[in-house]
Amino acid sequence: MIKVYTSSVIEAPADAVWAQLRDFNGLPKWTPFVAESRIEGELAADKIGCVRNFRLKDGGVIREQLLTLSDYDYQCSYSILESPMSVANYVATLKLTPVTDGNHTFAEWSAEFDCAPEREKELAQKIGQGVFQAAFNSLKSLLRN
Amino acid sequence: MIRVTRSAVIDAPIARVWEVLRNFNSHSAWHPAVGESKIENGEPADQVGCVRNFFLKDGNHLREQLLALSDRDHVSTYCILDATLPMQRYVATVQLKPVTDGERTFWHWQSTFEVPRGREKEFEELVGKGVYESGFEGLRAFLRRGGNVSRPAATADALQAQAIVVKAFGGPEVLSFEPITASAPGHNEVRIRQTAIGVNYIDVYIRKGLYRMIEPPAAIGMEAAGVVQDVGTGVAHLLPGDRVAYACSLPGAYATVRTMPADQVVVLPDEVSDEMAAAVMLKGMTAEYLLHRTHRLRPGQNVLVHAAAGGVGLLLCQWAKGLGAKVIGTVSSEDKARRARANGCDFPIVTGNYSFAREVKNLTNGRGAEVIYDGLGREAAAENLEALAFTGHWVCYGQASGPHHAQPDLSSKSGTLSRPVLFHYTAERAVLQEIAGHVFKALREQTIRVELHHRYPLAAAAEAHRDLEARRTSGSIVLLP
Numbered sequence: 363m364i365k366v367y368t369s370s371v372i373e374a375p376a377d378a379v380w381a382q383l384r385d386f387n388g389l390p391k392w393t394p395f396v397a398e399s400r401i402e403g404e405l406a407a408d409k410i411g412c413v414r415n416f417r418l419k420d421g422g423v424i425r426e427q428l429l430t431l432s433d434y435d436y437q438c439s440y441s442i443l444e445s446p447m448s449v450a451n452y453v454a455t456l457k458l459t460p461v462t463d464g465n466h467t468f469a470e471w472s473a474e475f476d477c478a479p480e481r482e483k484e485l486a487q488k489i490g491q492g493v494f495q496a497a498f499n500s501l502k503s504l505l506r507n
Numbered sequence: 508m509i510r511v512t513r514s515a516v517i518d519a520p521i522a523r524v525w526e527v528l529r530n531f532n533s534h535s536a537w538h539p540a541v542g543e544s545k546i547e548n549g550e551p552a553d554q555v556g557c558v559r560n561f562f563l564k565d566g567n568h569l570r571e572q573l574l575a576l577s578d579r580d581h582v583s584t585y586c587i588l589d590a591t592l593p594m595q596r597y598v599a600t601v602q603l604k605p606v607t608d609g610e611r612t613f614w615h616w617q618s619t620f621e622v623p624r625g626r627e628k629e630f631e632e633l634v635g636k637g638v639y640e641s642g643f644e645g646l647r648a649f650l651r652r653g654g655n656v657s658r659p660a661a662t663a664d665a666l667q668a669q670a671i672v673v674k675a676f677g678g679p680e681v682l683s684f685e686p687i688t689a690s691a692p693g694h695n696e697v698r699i700r701q702t703a704i705g706v707n708y709i710d711v712y713i714r715k716g717l718y719r720m721i722e723p724p725a726a727i728g729m730e731a732a733g734v735v736q737d738v739g740t741g742v743a744h745l746l747p748g749d750r751v752a753y754a755c756s757l758p759g760a761y762a763t764v765r766t767m768p769a770d771q772v773v774v775l776p777d778e779v780s781d782e783m784a785a786a787v788m789l790k791g792m793t794a795e796y797l798l799h800r801t802h803r804l805r806p807g808q809n810v811l812v813h814a815a816a817g818g819v820g821l822l823l824c825q826w827a828k829g830l831g832a833k834v835i836g837t838v839s840s841e842d843k844a845r846r847a848r849a850n851g852c853d854f855p856i857v858t859g860n861y862s863f864a865r866e867v868k869n870l871t872n873g874r875g876a877e878v879i880y881d882g883l884g885r886e887a888a889a890e891n892l893e894a895l896a897f898t899g900h901w902v903c904y905g906q907a908s909g910p911h912h913a914q915p916d917l918s919s920k921s922g923t924l925s926r927p928v929l930f931h932y933t934a935e936r937a938v939l940q941e942i943a944g945h946v947f948k949a950l951r952e953q954t955i956r957v958e959l960h961h962r963y964p965l966a967a968a969a970e971a972h973r974d975l976e977a978r979r980t981s982g983s984i985v986l987l988p
Binding site: 470 | 512604606
C-alpha cells in the first residue's frame with residue numbers, strides 16, 4: 363500500500379472552491395488534463411455510487427466511482443475502477459478546510475493504492491505532482507480570474 | 508455550547524511549528540496574551556496529563572491539562588481545569604498539517620465550551636481573536652525572531668568562549684584558562700550560556716588522571732547552570748531563554764558557553780537560583796537515587812552514612828532524617844561530627860581508622876544497619892559487612908580508599924550489594940526529570956539544604972582546587988564565568 367499526500371492553499375473562500383470540486387463530472391472545467399467526462403447510467407453527479415467516465419487529453423480513459431460526498435465537511439472520496447495506470451485498490455480523498463485568517467482554503471488531496479513495487483516512486487510522483495498538484499495549480503488560476 | 512474555530516497558514520515547515528506547539532509550556536514564550544506559565548509537579552511539557560498553570564497578562568489565572576498529544580498526527584488536545592473566567596467544559600484541539608505546495612504549515616485551532624447565557628458573543632470574540640488569532644501572530648513573530656529551532660543566522664555559527672582546560676594530568680597548576688569555540692548545537696543538542704558551575708571532588712580525580720574520563724588537553728567539570736542560547740533540531744523540551752541546569756557524565760562544564768546533549772538538561776523552577784542549581788545537581792541527584800531508587804528508605808530503618816559531613820553525606824543525612832530513618836554516620840573529626848549532627852545525623856561516630864561496626868551494633872541493639880551508604884571502598888569493607896544487618900542492603904557508590912579486593916562474603920548476612928552509578932539512573936530523560944524535580948521539591952520544602960560559602964571566578968578554578976584539596980573549604984563551591 364502506498365500513500366500520496368498533496369496539500370495547497372487556495373486564495374479563495376472554501377465555498378467557492380467547493381462549488382468547483384463537488385461536481386464529480388466537472389474535471390474538464392478545472393483540471394488541465396481531462397478532455398471530456400460523463401456520468402454513466404444518467405445518474406446525478408452527486409449520487410453516491412455514480413461512476414464518472416472521462417478521457418484524458420493524452421487519450422487514456424479512466425472510470426472512477428464516487429464513494430462519499432459531504433458538503434458539511436467539504437470532502438469527497440472516490441475509487442478507480444479502470445485506468446491505464448495499472449493500480450489496484452486506489453482510493454482518493456479530496457478535502458477542503460477554511461483558513462479563517464484571510465478567508466482562504468486549505469486543500470488536501472490524498473490517495474492510497476497498490477502497484478508493482480518498482481513503479482511506486484514513479485506513480486507517487488506522477489499522481490502527487492502530475493495530477494493533484496497540477497490540478498490545484500489550475501484551480502488556483504481559475505479562481506483568481 | 509459555543510464552538511470557536513480559527514485557522515491560519517504559517518510560513519514555516521511543519522516540523523519547526525510543531526516543535527514549539529507540542530511543548531505544552533511554550534506558550535509563555537510566543538503567545539502575546541500569556542504571562543507566567545509553569546508545568547505543575549515538574550512534569551515534562553509533553554507528558555499527557557500534565558497541567559500548565561499560567562496567568563494571562565490581563566491578570567486571569569488558568570490551569571489547563573494536556574489530554575492528548577500525537578507527534579504522528581501533529582495534534583494536541585487540552586482542557587481547562589480551573590479558570591478565573593466563567594468558562595465550562597472547555598476542550599480545545601490544535602492540529603497542524605503540512606502544506607506540501609511550498610514548505611508551509613496549516614494550523615487549525617478549535618474548541619467547544621459553555622459560558623453564562625448572554626455572554627456567548629463576548630467569549631467567542633475573546634477566544635477567537637484574543638487567544639487564537641493573536642496566537643497565530645505571536646507564533647509568526649516568535650519564529651521570525653528565531654525562537655526555538657529556527658535558529659537565526661547570527662547564532663548558527665560557533666561562539667567564542669573560554670574554558671578551564673587540563674593541559675596534562677597533574678596538580679592544580681595544569682588548569683589553564685583558554686579561549687575555546689562552542690559549536691552551534693547539532694541534532695538533539697543545546698548550547699548554554701553558563702552562569703554558575705559546580706566544583707566536585709571528582710573534578711580533582713579527573714584532573715589528576717585517576718579517573719581517565721578525559722584525554723588532555725580537555726575541559727573538566729560535571730555540572731553547571733545557565734540560560735539556553737539556542738537548540739538544535741529534535742529538541743522539544745527546551746527553548747532559548749530557558750533557565751536550565753545539568754549534571755552529566757561528560758566532563759567539560761568549566762566553560763562560559765557549552766554545547767552538549769540536550770537530554771541531560773532540565774529546566775529550573777523559579778525558586779532555585781543558578782548558583783544553587785550548580786551546587787546541588789550532582790550531589791542532590793545522587794542523594795535522591797540512593798535514597799529512593801537504589802534503596803527505598805523506609806521510616807524507622809537504621810541507615811549508616813559514611814563521610815556524613817561530606818557533600819553527598821550531608822544531603823543523605825538531611826534527606827534520610829526527613830524520611831524518618833534513624834541516621835548513623837561516620838566522620839573523621841569532632842568538628843565534622845557537629846556538622847553532621849546539625850544536618851540530621853542522629854549518631855555521628857568519630858573514627859580515623861575505619862572502625863565503626865561495634866558502635867553501629869550498639870546503637871541498633873545488635874541488629875546492625877539495614878542500609879549502608881558507602882563511599883569508602885576497600886579499607887572499610889570488613890567493618891561494613893560486620894555493621895550490616897541480616898538481609899541488609901550495602902550500597903557502594905564510591906571507593907575513596909580504593910576498589911574492593913574481592914566480593915565480600917554477603918552470605919554471612921544474606922546481604923545485598925549494589926554498585927550504582929548516577930548516570931545509569933539518569934540515562935532516560937523522563938527519569939532524569941523526575942529525579943531533578945524531586946531534588947527541587949526537597950530544596951523548596953527544605954528537606955535538604957545546601958551550604959554555599961565559596962564562589963570563585965571561573966578563571967580562578969586552580970585556586971578553588973587548591974583550597975578544596977587542602978580542606979580549606981566547607982560546603983559547596985561554585986565557579987562564576
